[in-house]
Amino acid sequence: MSYRKDFAWGCATSSYQIEGAYNTDGKGPDIWDVFSHSPGRTKNGDTGDVACNHYHRMKEDVAMMASLGLNSYRFSVNWARILPEGRGFVNEAGIRFYDELIDELLKNDITPFLTLYHWEMPYEIYKRGGWMNPDTVEWFGDYAALVADRFSDRVKNIFTLNEPQCFVGLGYVSGEHAPGLKTTLQDSLCIFHNVLKSHGRAVQRLREKARQPLMIGIAPTGSMCYPASDDPKDIEAARKALFAIPEDPNRWTWNVSAWSDPVFFGQYPNEFLQRFEAYMPQITDADMKLISEPVDIYGQNIYNGHMIRMGEDGNPTYVERPADFPQTANGWPITPECLYWGPRFLYERYKTPLYITENGTCCNDVLSPDGAVHDRDRVNFLSQYLEQLEKATEVADLRGYFLWSLMDNFEWNRGYSDRFGMVYVDFNNLQRIPKDSAYWYRDYIKSHK
Ligand code: IFM
Numbered sequence: 001m002s003y004r005k006d007f008a009w010g011c012a013t014s015s016y017q018i019e020g021a022y023n024t025d026g027k028g029p030d031i032w033d034v035f036s037h038s039p040g041r042t043k044n045g046d047t048g049d050v051a052c053n054h055y056h057r058m059k060e061d062v063a064m065m066a067s068l069g070l071n072s073y074r075f076s077v078n079w080a081r082i083l084p085e086g087r088g089f090v091n092e093a094g095i096r097f098y099d100e101l102i103d104e105l106l107k108n109d110i111t112p113f114l115t116l117y118h119w120e121m122p123y124e125i126y127k128r129g130g131w132m133n134p135d136t137v138e139w140f141g142d143y144a145a146l147v148a149d150r151f152s153d154r155v156k157n158i159f160t161l162n163e164p165q166c167f168v169g170l171g172y173v174s175g176e177h178a179p180g181l182k183t184t185l186q187d188s189l190c191i192f193h194n195v196l197k198s199h200g201r202a203v204q205r206l207r208e209k210a211r212q213p214l215m216i217g218i219a220p221t222g223s224m225c226y227p228a229s230d231d232p233k234d235i236e237a238a239r240k241a242l243f244a245i246p247e248d249p250n251r252w253t254w255n256v257s258a259w260s261d262p263v264f265f266g267q268y269p270n271e272f273l274q275r276f277e278a279y280m281p282q283i284t285d286a287d288m289k290l291i292s293e294p295v296d297i298y299g300q301n302i303y304n305g306h307m308i309r310m311g312e313d314g315n316p317t318y319v320e321r322p323a324d325f326p327q328t329a330n331g332w333p334i335t336p337e338c339l340y341w342g343p344r345f346l347y348e349r350y351k352t353p354l355y356i357t358e359n360g361t362c363c364n365d366v367l368s369p370d371g372a373v374h375d376r377d378r379v380n381f382l383s384q385y386l387e388q389l390e391k392a393t394e395v396a397d398l399r400g401y402f403l404w405s406l407m408d409n410f411e412w413n414r415g416y417s418d419r420f421g422m423v424y425v426d427f428n429n430l431q432r433i434p435k436d437s438a439y440w441y442r443d444y445i446k447s448h449k
Contacts, residue, residue: 001394002448008111008400009445010072011065011422012358014118014162016048017409019078021055025093028084029123031130031171032412035178046415052407053430058101064423064432065406066108069442073110074357074402075101076118076162077151079125079143086122087139095150102154112155113355113402115219116144116202118162119171119178126179131172131191137198144202148209156215159299159357160202163221164195169253176413185249190281192253196262200290218263219299219357222256224342226335228309228319237316238308242345244316245271252276256346264350266292297399298350299357305338328381330362330418336384340392347396354396359385360404362411362418365435373424373435382437386444403441407432 016032023029036047054061065073079086081094105112117140121130125139144160152158161167170177172188183191203216225242227234243257252258258272266288273280311317326334343354361381365373382403392398408421416427422438425431 002390003393004399005449007398007448008072008113008355008402010070010074010110010113010400010402011406012074012402012404013054013406013409014076014115014120015078015081016051016118016120017405017411018052018054018407019081020049020051020053022047022049024055025097026084026091027078027094028080028086028091030078030080030120031123031126031178032120034123035180038180041180042413043415043417046410048410050430051410052425055097057430058097059104061406061432062101062104062108062110064434065110068422068434068438069445070110071445072113072400072402073105073406074113074115074159076115076120077147078120079117080120080122082146083122083143084124086125087142090146098151102151106154111157113157113159113400114147114151114155115159115162116140116147117160119167121179130179131168131194131198132187134194134197137194137201140198141201141205145205145209148206148211148214152206152209152214153211156212157297158206158214159217159219160199161195162219162357163301164192164259165221165253165255168192168195169251173250173253185252185276185279188253189276189279192258193281193283193287196259196291197287199263200293203293203295204290215296217295217297217299217352217355218260219301220256220259221301221303221358223254224302224305224335224338224345225308225316226305226337226341228307231310233310234308237310238341239345239348241306241308241316241318242342243269243349245269245275247275249276260298260350262288262291263295264292264298264352295352297355298346298352299355300342300346301358301404302338302342302356303359303361304333304335305342306333306335307337328361329364329377330414332362334361334381334384336388338388339385340388343389343392343396343398353399355400355402356389356398357402358404359401360420360422362420365408365419365424367424367426367433371433373433375435375437378422378435378437379440382441382444390448
């Protein structure tokens, strides 16, 4: 077996990371504008003010996608670009930008996949309490309704939230990301519950305003687990470890099941409740019904995983990695098996058509004297990972793969020093140069159509 005929082959990006034009044409400030402008928050004080200037170079970027053989593209709408205060007044210039992007994609036979929230909270909403404020559930719903009303005549595939684990964990627990808070366990769990309710409300409002039947999903992230051997005991241990809840209260967001079980099953995992119920806000049946508003697709961002074996005590054991274990330029382990076992375990549990909404690697890319970027490490990474993904088509209903990322961009608090693109961006002049991996990916797509 191999990929479906209509498999989505794409790249992913997000608004703040590539668009720039942070205060152009009536866009309101978002929490990343404020955070990146605060001293000491990002490496070298980098901001997304200009980023890749995709806002002004959109047509050139879409042409580049087409020339590289992509049939799909995943991007996020910046909430503050179309609703500068997060609610109320609609910024038509912002709407026009996404209208033109969508039209340009369709003109080039590229299917748009839209993400509502890739971490760009309007600062005005944040000032009103942001995710802590239960009213944000309704405001996020209104934003979703606007997106459906204006774009769903042409956009069918919509993800609500990107990596809630990260924007809650890094934004409100460790404080490394915007808005840079270290909240109490109680507050972060309140944020968690409101975030999931906002997802559910967005699903309802998207459907209400949809101009065609939509395919709606969520795009969480997580470190996958894979077995040390084919022994069924190791497989069972890996499955268990993947859906387990971390013990450390400072790391509670880093799990799969506390985010996905409520969406798909309408309940928080027992293990999660046993550990954290005392700190959770009041949870009603109506909340759980809202959170589990039916979705059509599941997006999972997968970058790496951990090898697991069944311990002698009958519990999953994390197999220690040797000191020379392969790693990416930003120190993430290289574990291709995660793209087989991740989809397999996720599909088994959630039984929902699956997209790999992000996967890719950070490399030390340099412009060579011949004018090219020979990113052999990324080509090696992709060929190993995609070999596993192809195998996974036998065990999961896989619908698409989005490489992170189309081009080098603003890597949040790491600024511009971490390069994830298949296209090199020279940040002195914003020139785009497809790396060797871009041509490799183009050829891979062509040979697997
Ligand atoms: O750049 C990020 C993206 O915004 C979310 N997922 C992980 C990527 C690489 O860190």
